Amino acid sequence: MDSESHSYFNSSETGKPFEDCISCGLSLKEDPGLPYLVAKSFRGDECIFEYAICEHCRANMAQEFSDESQQALTGFFTQRIEHEKRSQLFSSCHLIDPWIQKCAACDTPRRETTTHSLGGILLGEAMVYDPYPLCLCGTCEEEIQSLLSHQTLGIWDDFVQTNFDCPPGQQLDLPTRDRPALF
Numbered sequence: 001m002d003s004e005s006h007s008y009f010n011s012s013e014t015g016k017p018f019e020d021c022i023s024c025g026l027s028l029k030e031d032p033g034l035p036y037l038v039a040k041s042f043r044g045d046e047c048i049f050e051y052a053i054c055e056h057c058r059a060n061m062a063q064e065f066s067d068e069s070q071q072a073l074t075g076f077f078t079q080r081i082e083h084e085k086r087s088q089l090f091s092s093c094h095l096i097d098p099w100i101q102k103c104a105a106c107d108t109p110r111r112e113t114t115t116h117s118l119g120g121i122l123l124g125e126a127m128v129y130d131p132y133p134l135c136l137c138g139t140c141e142e143e144i145q146s147l148l149s150h151q152t153l154g155i156w157d158d159f160v161q162t163n164f165d166c167p168p169g170q171q172l173d174l175p176t177r178d179r180p181a182l183f
């Protein structure tokens, strides 16, 4: 395991692995069998938003999304991401870098994006590969959010408002202006 690139998914605030689920507060170390998602948004090299959420909370939230939105999200990830090509990365190497070098949907190099987000699934401190970890550029994030119903965006806004200090659209400087990426 490459510990250097692994730090992509550490908390930028502490420099260490995330410790708690942002939603239920569960210690992510306590249940080594429970995967969790780490999502981070960047403007250039600066991390502007980050969180870790346990699989239970993520599944609960996804269930609240409208059927339409769930289908739209699945459709986007199935059609726009070249899963087979990405899977080959797994057989060739076990490094994080190749997985997040480009936007998974439009192939724009990460370094050339103004804003982008990274999503990774971790189990303890181990990365769970394929289809994650992945990078989405700000443009593709906007496209994803434009596919979601108002109801679903409302649920996502509530999540952000409940779990982060500032309400959406006020101080957050995010790729999608007021909402972090959905992975």
Ligand SMILES: [Zn+2]
Pocket: 021, 022, 023, 024, 025, 026, 053, 054, 055, 056, 057, 058
């Ligand atoms: Zn949780």
Ligand SMILES: [Zn+2]
Pocket: 103, 104, 105, 106, 107, 108, 136, 137, 138, 139, 140, 141
């Ligand atoms: Zn893109």
